[in-house]
Amino acid sequence: MSRRRQKATPTPAAGFRVFPFTALVGQEEMKLGLLLNVIDPGVGGLLILGEKGTGKSTAVRALAALLPHLPVVKGCPFRCDPAGDLLCSACQEKAARTRRLPVATQPMQVVELPLGVTEDRLVGTLDVEHALMRGEKRFEPGLLAAANRNFLYVDEVNLLEDHIVDLLLDAAAMGRNIVEREGISFVHPARFILVGTMNPEEGELRPQLLDRFGLAVRVHALPDKAQRLEILRRRAAYDAHPEDFLRQWQPEEERLKHRLLLARELVPAVAVSDAILEMVVDLTTRLSLDGHRPEIVTLKGARALAAFRGQAAVTPAEVREVFPLAVNHRLKRLPFQEVAEARRQLEAVMEEFFPPAGASRSGVFAP
Amino acid sequence: MTFTGFVSQGQAKLALILALLDPGLGGVVLMGEKGSGKSTLARLSQHLLPPHTPFIEVPLNLTLEALLGSLDFAAALKTGRPVAEPGLLSRAHGGVLLVDDIHLMPPELLSLIVSAQEQGRVMVAREGIQCQHSARFCVVATLTPEEGSLSPHVLDRLGLGVHMDRLGLRERLHLLRRHLLTPERPDPRGDRLLAARLLRVREALPRVTLPETTRDYLLAACLAARVSGHRAELALERAARAYAAWRGASFVLPAHVDRVLPLVLTHRQRLPAVPPPPEDGTRERPGDSAPSKPRPPQPAGNLEPTHSPPEGNPGALGAGAPEDRILPAGEPFAVRRLAWRRDRLERRTAGRRTVTRHAGTGGHYVRSTPKKPGQDVALDATLRAAAPWQVLRGRRDRVIIRDSDLRYKERERRMGHLVLFVVDCSGSMGARKRITATKGAILSLLRDCYQKRDQVALIVFRRTQAEVVLPPTASVELASRRLRDLPVGGRTPLAAGLLAAYRLCLQVRRREPTRRLLLVLVSDGRANQGLSGLPVWEELRRLAALIREMPLVDVLVVDTEDKSQPLRTDLARELAAALDAPCLTLEDLRAEQLTAWVQARLAGGRPTAPAGRGQAGLPAGQ
Incomplete structure (x- = not known):
């Protein structure tokens, strides 16, 4: 298989036509994973496991285009949040000088990390031109800077060099990028929604790194003929008359956008009972999972889903939907275990906790 | 989140507090x-520091350069003259240096950090800068044992070590x-x-006295734990003093020593506390009830099987069971050295001593060099090199x-070899005292590896688990001592041993992708303890x-089964076939043959069947 072509980085969402998110057919789990991350970024990113051509990058792009523009400090290359608690070194100085930081708005973007990326392009480096021409030190921001408050899309994360993945996930975990190299000493915020993809057949990711992704979903080409036909139909309609197609889907997109914004606002108000907490702890204990991340992610995800549905409290239904996403990539605990065994274990536990009472699984967009 | 609000983890919090109280303690991991x-x-420990x-x-x-400091080219x-710019080490002076994921840090930089901490200063002599900065700081480090380990050398320099607790349901x-x-x-x-209390206690610290009796008690504790070197004693003394001060005491009491003992020993002690082997070497040891010091929670680098049967004993590799025996190592043979000397020459011609690989653009940029005209x-x-000359030019x-x-x-990108011994120390090994001969062979190999500056690592498995008793190191001293003192007994968790070896290989591979590994599995193959519930x-x-699928990894199986027995199983041979590795029986295992084989492998040659001696052509030299 050939190396991926490099897509433009970053992709501006505004001014470009992007296929509407709501018009995507199927892949409900992937959509759910993305939406939960948008509602509560504390969920900690999404890893998409599966083959190519299943609409992964389209979905991320579509979702970014749908989201409202962000308020940023005007002219800041790190897109610092004027109301945020963490500013870059430059904005901190500016904030100390002037009382109020100038504000502008920017659309949310999808920043891609190409496979061959080097350390200095990722974390940033000495501005070569400035150094040679002026003899002064200046920090040239890297991809982590561009990714701040955006989506960071890492295609085939398992094929990245190991130390690059370390740096990436380190920054993701801390929410900022500390640079101490090449005569540069700089800190800037690096909070992004990390979306990684990998084809498990092409090599594994260390368990410690898998664990850093909040949620994981498996995607497959849709088995249903009717759905496949629908994809072709919509794609053809979009390609023939994009403007018309977008107009047609505009109301749906607006509706989703408002639901997302509302959900974000509601998240802190959603109640989580002790019974739910205990259920989650029981679930992870039963699967003997390491650390606390699976529990925390399940709860945050379930709460985000409840908020999305406009519920005042998390119910077992949300836990049931989110839990598999939170543990998909954490199941395999020994290198020689087969994924199928681990999944069987998960299924057994799920059946025990949520006996199939004829209740069919609801889609993401169900109220 | 706040430090005080952080749920549970009393040990870890205490360790952090003590390390901050007395920066001379050498930090905490x-x-x-x-x-x-x-x-x-x-990170939360930052809240405990004065503004x-x-x-x-x-x-x-x-x-x-960023660590040590360098020339400020701007x-x-x-100004037209060299201006020094402080590095991280001197910027941390008087405060804390946080090293997150210390196991991912390049070893070269790591040793600079620990030596600066120990000396309280950093010396810079590069790029036209010659200066010395004070650098008294407290290292706070984090380590994920399953992802990698530190050399005992570095660990020993970190004053305190503590494992995070597993939380109970309520927590x-x-x-x-x-x-x-x-x-x-x-x-x-x-x-x-808490920060205010810390400041107060820090002032009171010099007034806390250590009574002679307590000092004796403290030394006895260290002796019983058989830690090597004196750093542990010094750390224990300081930690006990700091703890006494923290409790508001004026004198250090044995109880204070007991409280901090696990913090000092956890990351230093890898082997169970056992008395030295008796002269005849084969006498049964009735456990070690004599040194009654509290055992550290878990030795570092411990690979606990995930589905270990619930028979309880968490540190199952530790001493304490009546069936444990320590068998002496057979004496190494003299011929071995000749064999290795010959190989050493080959190695030089093969140019294996290079530190870095082809100057590719991959890998981590660690330092700059005026040599090596390359593209990068x-x-x-x-x-920085050009800056001071600009006025002149x-x-x-x-x-x-x-x-x-x-x-x-x-x-x-380092090159080099790592010989990884995976040794079966289950009961079946000791039954025929075969381990004695095996130990002797391994010992001589270790010695030769050291002369060759190869690194060695030692994994043992018995009872329910495998343990990396020695992470990759160049210290043959340590390796042979560890090997000599290995107790034998219990079941045979062969899978745990292989898993530990596999993980260690992965770790090494991650840090040093070009490293060649030789895995020497020493076992009778009678596996009877699984990991996951599978057969x-x-x-x-x-x-x-x-x-088998790992690149640059060679495997050798040494079958220790007694072939004269009627009940021979040849299971090790079967395993060797699965590993696609050659298998030597213990009868074959005349040390010179083993070394010859290993040597051939390390030289990149084809594994010659362990046939004859006489390959040692060159005189022994010194």
């Missing part, structure tokens, strides 16, 4: 599995509640109070760079397949 909160807690105290985080993208360009619920609070509104008062120019270092606006200024990036041999076959 927090160890724990992924997601156990060690990095969070380490404006340096709290310097060491990022993984660090370069040597200032040098302006877990509490922790989850806390995580759901958004936006979080931490109450900083608790931390402020280090601009920062080049500018008549610079107007552009910086004038000459060929002699060019510096190149040196990336971390034991199914597990072994899968593990063998994983190991």
Whole structure:
């Protein structure tokens, strides 16, 4: 298989036509994973496991285009949040000088990390031109800077060099990028929604790194003929008359956008009972999972889903939907275990906790 | 989140407090599995410092120049003379240096950090800068044992070590509640109070005295734990003093020593406390009830099987069971050295001593070098080299760079060999005292590896688990001592041993992708303890397949079964076939043959059947 072509980085969402998110057919789990991350970024990113051509990058792009523009400090290359608690070194100085930081708005973007990326392009480096021409030190921001408050899309994360993945996930975990190299000493915020993809057949990711992704979903080409036909139909309609197609889907997109914004606002108000907490702890204990991340992610995800549905409290239904996403990539605990065994274990536990009472699984967009 | 609000982890918190109380203690390393909160807690310790105290985080993208300090080229360009710029180490002076994921740090930079901490200063002699800065700081480090380990040398220099606790149900619920609070509104008062107490206690610290009796008690504890070197004693003394001060005592009591003992020993002691082997060597040892010191919770680098049967004993490799015996190692044979000398020559011609690999653009940029004309120019270092000359060269606006200024990036790509011994120490090995001969053979191999400056590592498995008793090291001293003292007894968790070896290989591979590994599995193959509930041999076959597929890893199986017995199973041979590895029986295992084979492998040659001696052509020399 050939190396991926490099897509433009970053992709501006505004001014470009992007296929509407709501018009995507199927892949409900992937959509759910993305939406939960948008509602509560504390969920900690999404890893998409599966083959190519299943609409992964389209979905991320579509979702970014749908989201409202962000308020940023005007002219800041790190897109610092004027109301945020963490500013870059430059904005901190500016904030100390002037009382109020100038504000502008920017659309949310999808920043891609190409496979061959080097350390200095990722974390940033000495501005070569400035150094040679002026003899002064200046920090040239890297991809982590561009990714701040955006989506960071890492295609085939398992094929990245190991130390690059370390740096990436380190920054993701801390929410900022500390640079101490090449005569540069700089800190800037690096909070992004990390979306990684990998084809498990092409090599594994260390368990410690898998664990850093909040949620994981498996995607497959849709088995249903009717759905496949629908994809072709919509794609053809979009390609023939994009403007018309977008107009047609505009109301749906607006509706989703408002639901997302509302959900974000509601998240802190959603109640989580002790019974739910205990259920989650029981679930992870039963699967003997390491650390606390699976529990925390399940709860945050379930709460985000409840908020999305406009519920005042998390119910077992949300836990049931989110839990598999939170543990998909954490199941395999020994290198020689087969994924199928681990999944069987998960299924057994799920059946025990949520006996199939004829209740069919609801889609993401169900109220 | 706040330090005081952090759920549970009393040991880790105490360790952090003591380390901050007395920076001379040598810092603290927090160890724990992924997601156990060690990095969070380490960062929270910042709240305990007085305002404006340096709290310097060491990022993984660090370069040597950034750590030590270098020439400030912008200032040098302006002034026309070399201006020094402080590095991280001196910036951390008087405060804390946080090294998150210390196991991912390049070893070269790591040893600079620990030696600066120990000396309290950093010396810079590079790029026209010659100076010395004070660098008294407290290292706070985090380590994920399953992801990598540190050399005992570095670990020993870190004063305290502690494993993060596994939380109970109530604590877990509490922790989850806390995580759901958004936006979080931490109450900083608790931390402020704690910080204030820390300041007070720090002043009181010099007034705490250590009675002679307590000192004796302290030394006895160290002796009983058989830690090597005196750092542990010094750390224990300081830690006990700090703890006494923290408790408001004026004298250090044995109880204070007991309280901090696990913090000092956890990361230093790898072997169970056992008395030295008796002269005849084969006498049964009735456990070690004599040294009654509290055992550290878990030795570092411990690979506990995930589905270990619930028979309880967490440190199952530790001494204490009546069936444990320590058998002496057979004496190494004299011929071996000749064999290795011959190989050494081959090795030189093969040019294996190179530190770095082809100057590719991959790898981590660790330092710059004026040598090695390659493609990868280090601009920062080049500018620093050029800066002081700009006035002389008549610079107007552009910086004038000459060929002699060019510096190149040196990336971390080490070469070298690692011989990884995976030794079966189950009961079946000791039954025929075969382990004695085996130990002797391994010992001589170790010695030769050391002469060759190969690294060695030692994994043993018995009872329910495998343990990395010696992470990759060049210290043959340590390796042979560990080997000599290995107790034998219990079941045969062969899968755990292979898994530990596999993981260690992965770790090494990650840090040093070009490293060649030789895995020497010493066992009778009578596996009877599984890991996951699968049939034991199914597990072994899968593990063998994983190991077989690893590049640059050679395997040798040494079958220790007594072939004169009527009940021979040849299971080790079967395993060797699964591993696609040659198998030597113990009868074959005349030490010179084993070494000859290993040597052939290391030289990159074809494994000659272990046939004859006489290959040792060259005189022994010195």
